[in-house]
Amino acid sequence: MPKHRLSLPPSNWPDDIRARFDAAFAKASKYQRPRLEQGLGRWLRAAAQDDLPPDLITPSLVERRLGDLRPEMQGAARQALQAVFPEDNVFGREARVEVESKRAALQREIARNWHRLPEPWQTAARPKLFFCAEGLNDGLLVEAWTVDTLQSRLQSAWAFFDFCRENSLPEDVTRRTVPLRLDARQRAFRRGEVAISTVRGEMQSLKLMGLALFPDRDWGWMDPVLKLLKKQAAWQPSRNDGRIVDLAELRAAALTCADVALRQHEAAAAHKPRIRANKLARTGLALSLLVNSPIRRESLATLDLKENFDPGLTTLYLSPEETKDKKRDQRLLTRDLRRQLQDYVAHHRSVVAPAQETALFVGSRGKPVARGYLSQSLGDQCEKLFGKRVTPQVIRNIIAGFIVSQAPEQAALASEVLNHTTPATTETYRANASQVQAGHKLREANDRGRVTSGAQDTPRAKRKVRTRRPVRARRQGRAG
Numbered sequence: 025m026p027k028h029r030l031s032l033p034p035s036n037w038p039d040d041i042r043a044r045f046d047a048a049f050a051k052a053s054k055y056q057r058p059r060l061e062q063g064l065g066r067w068l069r070a071a072a073q074d075d076l077p078p079d080l081i082t083p084s085l086v087e088r089r090l091g092d093l094r095p096e097m098q099g100a101a102r103q104a105l106q107a108v109f110p111e112d113n114v115f116g117r118e119a120r121v122e123v124e125s126k127r128a129a130l131q132r133e134i135a136r137n138w139h140r141l142p143e144p145w146q147t148a149a150r151p152k153l154f155f156c157a158e159g160l161n162d163g164l165l166v167e168a169w170t171v172d173t174l175q176s177r178l179q180s181a182w183a184f185f186d187f188c189r190e191n192s193l194p195e196d197v198t199r200r201t202v203p204l205r206l207d208a209r210q211r212a213f214r215r216g217e218v219a220i221s222t223v224r225g226e227m228q229s230l231k232l233m234g235l236a237l238f239p240d241r242d243w244g245w246m247d248p249v250l251k252l253l254k255k256q257a258a259w260q261p262s263r264n265d266g267r268i269v270d271l272a273e274l275r276a277a278a279l280t281c282a283d284v285a286l287r288q289h290e291a292a293a294a295h296k297p298r299i300r301a302n303k304l305a306r307t308g309l310a311l312s313l314l315v316n317s318p319i320r321r322e323s324l325a326t327l328d329l330k331e332n333f334d335p336g337l338t339t340l341y342l343s344p345e346e347t348k349d350k351k352r353d354q355r356l357l358t359r360d361l362r363r364q365l366q367d368y369v370a371h372h373r374s375v376v377a378p379a380q381e382t383a384l385f386v387g388s389r390g391k392p393v394a395r396g397y398l399s400q401s402l403g404d405q406c407e408k409l410f411g412k413r414v415t416p417q418v419i420r421n422i423i424a425g426f427i428v429s430q431a432p433e434q435a436a437l438a439s440e441v442l443n444h445t446t447p448a449t450t451e452t453y454r455a456n457a458s459q460v461q462a463g464h465k466l467r468e469a470n471d472r473g474r475v476t477s478g479a480q481d482t483p484r485a486k487r488k489v490r491t492r493r494p495v496r497a498r499r500q501g502r503a504g
Contacts, residue, residue, distance in 0.1 A: 031065030032072070041068070041078065041108055048107035048293070063101030064108065066093070081105065081112040083379060103294045113374065126171045131155045133175070140182040142195040148237040165236055172322075180229035197234050199245060202227070206249070224253035269410050271422055274315050277409050281308025282364045289371050299388045302372040306385055306393070307401045309368045313340075314402075314419045317355045321416040325395030327384040329369070337365050 034042055041064075049060055070089040071078040086105075090098050106114045134153060141149060154163035165174060187205055188195045209226070212218045231246045285305035292298045310324060317340055327333075332341050342353035357365065369384075376386050383392035399416055406414035414422075 030069070031062045032069040033065060034061055037065075037068060038078075044108045045104065049104075059097070059100045060104045063097055064104035066090070066097075067101055067105060079109050079112070081109060081114060083113070086114065099295050106295070107293060127155070130171050130175050134178065137178075137182050140185055142185060144196075145181070145185075145237060152237065176225075177229040177233045180226045181233050183226070184230055197230060202230075202246065202249065219257070220253060221257040224250060224257050227253060269406070269412055269414055269422065271315065273410065274311060274406075274414070274419065274422070277406070278308045278312035278315060279360060279364065281305065281311065281405065282367060286367055286371060289375075295375075298372075298375045302375055302388070303401065304405075305368050305372040306398075307405045309364055310385065310398055310402055311405070311419075312361050312364055314416055315423070316358050316361050318420050318423050320420075321395055321399055324416065325385065325393065325398050328382050329384055330382045332384070333365075337369070338362055 034045075037045070045061075045064060049057060052060060067089060068078050071080070076085075086102070090101050093101065102114050105112070138146065149165075152163040152165040154161075155166055156162045169177070184197070184201075184205060185195050187193075187208065188201055191204065193201050193204065206223070206227075209218060209223045213220060213223065227246065227250055231243050231250070234241065235243050281304055285301045285308060288301035288304070289298055292301060313319065313324060313327075319340075319342065323342055327340075331343070333339065334341075338357055340355045340357060342355075344352050373384075373386055376388055376390055377383075378390050381390065381392070385393040385398060387393045387397075403413045403415050406412065
């Protein structure tokens with residue numbers, strides 16, 4: 025009985041395809057070549073069964089013929105097809121990938137962690153955390169707070185009540201449970217696990233959540249605690265201070281990532297190296313966008329080619345919903361940034377993005393990249409380059425510091441560039457500008473004082489250095 029074959033053997037391949045395959049994989053190892061032959065043979069066999077030419081390659085045909093194979097066999101087949109038919113988009117996909125919205129993700133997270141709230145808090149929170157399917161009749165907290173704010177405050181409450189249960193304490197926010205929680209967080213701070221500002225944010229979120237659910241209760245007793253934590257956080261140096269990198273270095277690093285990724289993409293013959301090149305190019309582009317047009321991390325991760333860019337990729341648009349001041353924002357892209365963006369879209373993104381996908385940053389599986397993963401990739405890359413972990417928020421601080429140091433009298437410009445929503449942030453930068461300006465004046469006064477007193481022109485007297493012979497030589501000299 026003849027053996028059933030799932031793959032067309034190389035002896036039955038058309039001569040031109042076999043010649044191109046042999047030329048492309050002449051240096052393939054004895055372990056790699058059989059897998060590549062099997063992958064291409066599966067494609068040729070499926071093409072013969074469909075009565076279609078083997079060079080007809082579309083995303084739908086690739087998904088139908090190779091979608092059920094093991095991942096390693098899919099990769100081998102795609103790699104062989106790309107080498108034999110380099111003009112075709114073997115790694116492209118056709119269907120747009122639907123990504124879960126932040127609202128739906130928060131709704132699932134609340135349902136998953138609902139049991140972590142005590143019974144009285146569940147009763148009070150249930151009507152205020154209602155999610156309307158049409159978004160027209162949401163609960164009070166869902167309507168009043170943003171998704172990020174609501175998530176942060178719920179997570180603080182869940183963690184607090186977990187602490188109460190673990191330590192057999194009453195599951196409520198009282199004058200007894202809060203100090204014990206603060207003692208535990210202080211021990212974590214001494215171990216270097218948490219910052220004082222983080223603890224203050226947790227207590228602030230806990231108070232605001234309690235005030236929203238139980239407005240008749242007195243919550244003013246927490247104000248002295250929050251005031252003390254705010255004072256201690258102000259004295260504690262920010263963790264970002266030790267990670268500051270020069271703005272010019274960040275800009276150069278972004279362009280370097282783009283150049284290296286493009287060379288890797290052009291030299292890659294397999295899918296995995298192109299995926300790695302895509303990740304490097306994506307990280308470099310994100311860094312370049314933050315440096316040249318410092319938008320927020322949320323807006324960066326959700327950039328869309330159709331919604332946020334013009335057809336020539338020369339201008340960046342942010343809708344009122346994407347800015348904190350609720351105003352439309354328009355920013356021209358620099359020449360280097362335009363070239364970097366065009367290279368990413370034409371070469372790297374096309375390897376993984378489905379044909380109908382419009383999100384700018386797309387991962388290896390064709391899905392838009394999550395904001396947390398994009399920020400993590402950027403931090404990892406900066407840590408490799410500078411030995412310091414630079415996050416999107418740190419980059420915004422670097423840009424604000426650069427503006428303040430270069431033009432202290434125009435500190436308000438930092439808030440315009442960074443799209444802040446309250447004048448309080450502007451006043452913070454203005455205070456920093458005054459400190460920088462005062463530092464410059466003090467330095468100039470010191471320089472003038474040294475010139476006036478002649479201290480700058482008087483050379484420092486050179487101290488005569490006495491040379492000493494080794495101990496053994498001195499002893500020999502005395503003995504002689």
